[in-house]
Amino acid sequence: MFKLPPLNAIRAFEATARHLSFTKAADELSVTPAALSHQVKGLEDFLGIQLFVRKTRAIELTEAGRRCFPGIHAGFQQVHDSIAQLRKQDDDRLVVIGCGPGFAAKWLAPRLYRFLESYPEIDARVAPSLRTADFAGDGVHVSIRFGDGNFPDMHVDPLVEDFVMPLCSQRYLDENGPFETAEDLRDKTLIHDDSLEFNANAPTWSVWFAAQGVEVKNPGRGMHFTHADHALDAALDGAGIVLGRRVLSARDRKFGQLVAPIDFTLSTGRSFYLVCPKKNLKQPNVAAFRSWILDEMDHFKAIY
Structure with a gap:
């Protein structure tokens, strides 16, 4: 059995061939264009085959590069799809809650066990931060925010x-x-x-x-x-x-x-609010957490 080249080098080739640009591929992989070019050159030396024709302002795949790209691209796509399926299985039972560190430590943490007792099929992850949750990039499903209630384009429930x-x-x-x-x-x-x-x-x-x-x-x-x-x-x-x-x-x-x-x-002059993108309310785990915290807050406001 022949020895496979380094995975990073194959990944560099796949991204470069897909973009036909060292710069764009380097941005995608978070490396410098020079480092990416070095990885591709290392793959060519390993294989003893030229994969790209390097021109002044562009690059093109050689015949050998064109032959091997579809299979390599399909392989990486299968890996991506398999990982996505694993994450989807985790997401099906996970709710990630963003909130301030003070609210997490003093209010949410001592009570969260009651949510888990009511919904044992759901795993809860608290992500405390002073920075406003970025629902798209942080993986947060729902957030407890402290402010004046002005959260444009979001679903908002006043809490207390x-x-x-x-x-x-x-x-x-x-x-x-x-x-x-x-x-x-x-x-x-x-x-x-x-x-x-x-x-x-x-x-x-x-x-x-x-x-x-x-x-x-x-x-x-x-x-x-x-x-x-x-x-x-x-x-x-x-x-x-x-x-x-x-x-x-x-x-x-x-x-x-x-x-x-x-x-x-x-x-x-400020209150706590439950905030999330409107589409997130369709997720059963988010809907369950919303139902729980609204009920929990009703009991809390009666005595606090």
């Missing part, structure tokens, strides 16, 4: 509005309290959740104190976190008082790990 409120650990309150008015917080260690900075009107400590009629000389002092869950975790450890997100802190408040030293909330 979010608010901010002062929160600290019970230990911090015991050691530094009691706190009866907003003025009592003025000189305490403040924790800042900067995850709302994308919203110019987002409530900050400065806005919260002003709404209480309290003047603070340097309301930006203290610790700043770009992730909401990190800010909440700092408060859980007794580092200070966070102006925390009500939705994301609900579980910690439920179990008494975070408490509100002053019960005064401000709206973020």
Whole structure:
């Protein structure tokens, strides 16, 4: 049995012959034209046959190249189709959920097991990111987004509005309290959740104190976190008082790990939404997740 040439070289030939361009083939395979040309030349040396006629501004297949291209192209197409079938089998039981890291850690992860119990035939994959999900390129089927509800050309379900409120650990309150008015917080260690900075009107400590009629000389002092869950975790450890997100802190408040030293909330002016391309709703796994989270949110809003 004769020895086959390297697979990368055969792949380089197939792409080059299909495009009749080293540049286009190189773009497709994410290599430089020079590297691609080197692979093709290596294949020709291996076979002892010239596969392309190289002209000044173009290339053409030789007779040998024309004879072997159809079979090689068909082989790669069969490999592609076989892999696509495997992925389709996985897709039939998978739903990929995009959301922010804070929502994933503080809200979705502790509850997702209930979805899997209701739909044991579905596998759920959470893809947390601060970047807006690209449904076409990221493989995300459905996304939980935080914003004003303006998501053009998408199916959108409103889930829950979010608010901010002062929160600290019970230990911090015991050691530094009691706190009866907003003025009592003025000189305490403040924790800042900067995850709302994308919203110019987002409530900050400065806005919260002003709404209480309290003047603070340097309301930006203290610790700043770009992730909401990190800010909440700092408060859980007794580092200070966070102006925390009500939705994301609900579980910690439920179990008494975070408490509100002053019960005064401000709206973020934003809500969580279920968002996906309209065509995705036809996928049974997406439809199942949508049904589950809408029901889960109805129960959650009644107590949060």
